[in-house]
Amino acid sequence: MTHVNVLDPGASPLDYYGYELRRYREAAGLTQKQLGAVINYTGSLVGQIETARKLPTQEFSERTDAALGTDGLLTRLLGLVLRSRLPAWFQQVAELEARATEISTFHTHLVHGLLQAPRYAKAVLGAMHQTDIDDRTAVRLARQRILEKERPPVLWAIVGEAALRQEIGGSEVMCDQLARLLVHEANPLVNIQVLPFAAGVHAGLQGPFDLFRFGGDPAIVYTEGYGQGHPTANPDTVRDCSLRYDHLQAAALSIKESAALIRRTMEERYEEK
Template sequence: MVHINVLDPGASPLDYYGYELRRKREAAGLTQKQLGQIVNYTGSLVGQVETARKLPTQEFSERCDAALGTDGLLSRLVGLVLRSQLPVWFQQVAELEVRAAEICSFESGMVHGLLQTRAYARAVLGALDKKQLDDRTEVRLARQRILEVGDEPPQLWLILGEAALYQDMGAGTSQIMHEQLDHLLGYEDSPQVNIQVLPFAVGPHAGMTGPYSVYRFPSDPPIVYTEGYGQGHATANPDTVKDCSLRYDHLQAAALSITDSARLIRRVMEERYGGHPVA
């Protein structure tokens, strides 16, 4: 007799996803191996996802939806699943990103998570801890879908400290950074994603106390989010929001224009990391 793990679909988003995948697969009359062959994954991986032992990816979900005729069910669920795998203290900001109409963020030393490439995200996340690095990277990249889906994705304003353009990312730095900077350049003409570089030459500036983000919503008060080691803090305190908004205005005024920022990013990419933008 084959013993099948019985999942409680209410235990977690991952359990619910596995439950629905198994239910839809069995309704289609397919074994795990047969579904795996159709979607170009192993039957073993299908089984691990069904039993909540492996995180599904967006690609896996889209392929299974197509194979099982689920009308996008798994593709809709996977975002919730991946967000649930974020550290508890960070799940709040992921929800803010989903709800926001506008995100204004200042990052002094690294590229914002919403704009990181896979290799860059992997290098950042693996700096001290390489456990479950593939899954953690997938979870981070899943956040970026808010910029691609939905009727009204958020408007993203990013002020990036020039230091982030030069940060060594360990083995393969040139390739990782060339790809990352080229990715940023891909937003040069985007009306939705706006990137400005705060140059070294500015000297002391309004963001010296550290990175932060301001989230604005269609009908709720704005929220300021700051982050430390292993913890985050969100507040709607009007005085804090007013102060951080004013600081952001000053940072935008001190930063290079969007056009000049792209010019600097391109120059650093070509001179420091070699080559030309990837077509």
């Protein structure tokens, strides 16, 4: 008799996903191999996801929902699953991103995670180690789905010129990343400004920060160190960082000028390499 792993759906969101996948598959009278054939995946992969040994993807979830008639259950669970795989100290930030009506970010040497292209994200996450790099990259990119919601937040992102010129992952990866920034050029909900080297002394010299604003709750400022995050709703801190952000926006290039600089940097620095 084949041994079937007993799943505890309360152990984690990934275990719950696997439990529901198995429950619906068995209710449909399909083996793992048969379901895999229907959705164009291997039965082995189905088994790994059912036993919480492998992260599901958006495509897998959508195909399985359609095949098993689950009314989108697995696709809805996927966001919870991926968010739970973030480092514990960062999970609160992902929650803030998901709830915010407006997000304002300032980063000098790195493109913000909500705007990262896949290969750029993979290069950043692999800077110290390659362990589970594909899964960690998928988890980071999953945060970007908040920009595709029916009512997405307004995103303002100030990016230091250094982030455009710091070659992460090679010229092809950087070209891809800068092209990703330009995709948002005509989107009024995603506004990207470049803080040029020529700005000199500016209000963000103490370091990067994010501002989250909500419909009815106090705004929150988030700063980050190595392996730890620092969110605060302290009114004085929020007021200070809001003022700093206003000054940074004034010092940054306009949205149109920023797009022109991004395009010029891509063409002159990366495309010919």
